[in-house]
Amino acid sequence: AQKITQTQPGMFVQEKEAVTLDCTYDTSDPSYGLFWYKQPSSGEMIFLIYQGSYDQQNATEGRYSLNFQKARKSANLVISASQLGDSAMYFCAMSPKTSGTYKYIFGTGTRLKVLA
Amino acid sequence: DTAVSQTPKYLVTQMGNDKSIKCEQNLGHDTMYWYKQDSKKFLKIMFSYNNKELIINETVPNRFSPKSPDKAHLNLHINSLELGDSAVYFCASSLAGVILDTQYFGPGTRLTVL
Numbered sequence: 001a002q003k004i005t006q007t008q009p010g011m012f013v014q015e016k017e018a019v020t021l022d023c024t025y026d027t028s029d030p031s032y033g034l035f036w037y038k039q040p041s042s043g044e045m046i047f048l049i050y051q052g053s054y055d056q057q058n059a060t061e062g063r064y065s066l067n068f069q070k071a072r073k074s075a076n077l078v079i080s081a082s083q084l085g086d087s088a089m090y091f092c093a094m095s096p097k098t099s100g101t102y103k104y105i106f107g108t109g110t111r112l113k114v115l116a
Numbered sequence: 117d118t119a120v121s122q123t124p125k126y127l128v129t130q131m132g133n134d135k136s137i138k139c140e141q142n143l144g145h146d147t148m149y150w151y152k153q154d155s156k157k158f159l160k161i162m163f164s165y166n167n168k169e170l171i172i173n174e175t176v177p178n179r180f181s182p183k184s185p186d187k188a189h190l191n192l193h194i195n196s197l198e199l200g201d202s203a204v205y206f207c208a209s210s211l212a213g214v215i216l217d218t219q220y221f222g223p224g225t226r227l228t229v230l
Binding site: 033035037039043044045046047050052089091095103104105106108109 | 149160161164172206208218221222
């Protein structure tokens, strides 16, 4: 079964520190994409970063990096130098190929609170 | 110049009514989606259209009917609204609906059924 698991319902981090949000996935497809989105309290879904299953290097976008460990089927998001504005829900998503097309499967999310 | 827009942002209605949510994207994308986010924040895909053609139809009650008049628009019509339909509905779009396509989301429509 295709599944994304985020085991941390809530996390706290001190401002300026780094934080890792966990994401594990399950798929039998050899090709898939992994994505992270941020949902602040205002409700919109903001794309942060993606990783392809065949990418050799971990993806990075500014303060965000994706720690991709294919053998462990994990795609953890690392946020460096946390800021107060990073307080939000974070969703991990996977896009396996299903029935000839691609759709996102989302995890249940992790609520991150950055403390001043 | 909003990339993916939805109207209305909030929708409050009575049980049994019919309502529509509109979505438009100006990104030139071929694929559009509807997602439902429930009260526990869980996001699940409902429908996907590629170039006006339905390609994903999850197990959604047939009271929900998407319609894509052109590839820049994907509307969602809901008949006979029920209490359980209360949720936030997100529209999204992606370039071609392929594996590494990033999906860009609209601001969401919060539907409350009384």
